[in-house]
Amino acid sequence: MEYKYANNDNYEDFSSGRVLYHGSGMTNFPVRLAQEIFGRCLQHSPKKNDICLYDCCCGGGYLLTVLGFLNQGTIGKIIGSDISMELLNTAKKNLALLGKQGMDKRIAEIEQMIESYKKQSHIDAKKSAITLKGLIRTNIEFEVFQSDALKDIALKAKPDIIVTDVPYGNLVDWTRNEENVINRLLDVLHGICHCDTVIGLCMNKKQKVKNERFIRLEKQQVGKRRFEILKIS
Numbered sequence: 600m601e602y603k604y605a606n607n608d609n610y611e612d613f614s615s616g617r618v619l620y621h622g623s624g625m626t627n628f629p630v631r632l633a634q635e636i637f638g639r640c641l642q643h644s645p646k647k648n649d650i651c652l653y654d655c656c657c658g659g660g661y662l663l664t665v666l667g668f669l670n671q672g673t674i675g676k677i678i679g680s681d682i683s684m685e686l687l688n689t690a691k692k693n694l695a696l697l698g699k700q701g702m703d704k705r706i707a708e709i710e711q712m713i714e715s716y717k718k719q720s721h722i723d724a725k726k727s728a729i730t731l732k733g734l735i736r737t738n739i740e741f742e743v744f745q746s747d748a749l750k751d752i753a754l755k756a757k758p759d760i761i762v763t764d765v766p767y768g769n770l771v772d773w774t775r776n777e778e779n780v781i782n783r784l785l786d787v788l789h790g791i792c793h794c795d796t797v798i799g800l801c802m803n804k805k806q807k808v809k810n811e812r813f814i815r816l817e818k819q820q821v822g823k824r825r826f827e828i829l830k831i832s
C-alpha cells in the first residue's frame with residue numbers, strides 16, 4: 600500500500616508505555632497506519648475540521664490518543680468506548696495527555712521515576728513527553744464510556760469519523776462468537792452514524808465486511824491487517 604497521508608517518520612515518542620500508558624491486555628497499533636487510515640477517512644469526509652472522532656473498541660485509547668496528537672486543528676472531539684472498564688481507565692489517562700495539564704502531570708511522574716531509578720529509558724521518556732507536549736495546539740474534548748459494541752451504543756453526538764481496530768486473534772476476546780460479528784457491529788454503528796460519517800474499520804484477513812447498509816470506499820491489506828473505509832449507502 601502506498602502511504603498518502605502518513606510520512607515514514609520515527610514515531611518512537613508514541614511507543615506504548617513510554618509516555619502513553621500501557622495497560623495489561625492492550626494491543627499495539629502502528630502509528631503510521633493509524634494516521635493513514637484517519638487521513639483516508641478525512642479525505643472522504645465533507646467536513647474537514649472540528650471532527651468528532653469515535654472508536655467503539657478503544658481499549659486503552661492508544662489509537663485515539665495518537666490520532667489526537669497528530670491531527671491537532673482537525674479533531675475537535677474524541678469519544679471512545681470499550682467493553683473493558685479496566686482498559687477504559689487507561690484510555691482516560693492516555694486521552695488526558697492531549698491537554699497541557701495532563702502532560703505536565705505525566706512529566707512530573709516521569710521525573711519522579713528518573714529520580715528513583717536513574718534509568719536512561721525514563722530520561723528518554725521525558726524527552727518524548729516534552730516533544731509530545733510541543734504538539735499540543737488545541738484543547739481536544741474527550742469522553743469515554745463502557746459499551747458493548749455489539750449492542751446499542753448510547754452516543755450523545757453523531758461522529759464524523761469512526762476509526763476502530765476490532766478484536767481478533769488470541770490477543771483479545773471478541774466476547775460473543777457470533778457468525779458474522781462484523782456485520783452485527785456495522786448494524787449497531789449504522790444507528791449512530793450521520794449520513795456523511797466515514798468509518799475506517801481495521802480487522803484481520805479472515806474477518807469479512809458484508810453489510811448492505813454500507814458502501815465500501817476503499818479496501819487495503821497491510822501485513823496481517825486489513826482495513827476498509829465505509830460509509831452509509
Ligand SMILES: C[S@@+](CC[C@H](N)C(=O)[O-])C[C@H]1O[C@@H](n2cnc3c(N)ncnc32)[C@H](O)[C@@H]1O
Nearest residue numbers: 656657658659660661662681682747748766774
Ligand atoms: C484490537 S483491541 C483495540 C485496541 C485499541 N484500538 C487501542 O488503541 O488500545 C480490541 C478491543 O475491543 C474490545 N472489545 C472486545 N469485545 C468488545 C465488545 N463486544 N464491545 C466493545 N469492545 C470490545 C477489547 O476490550 C479490546 O480493547
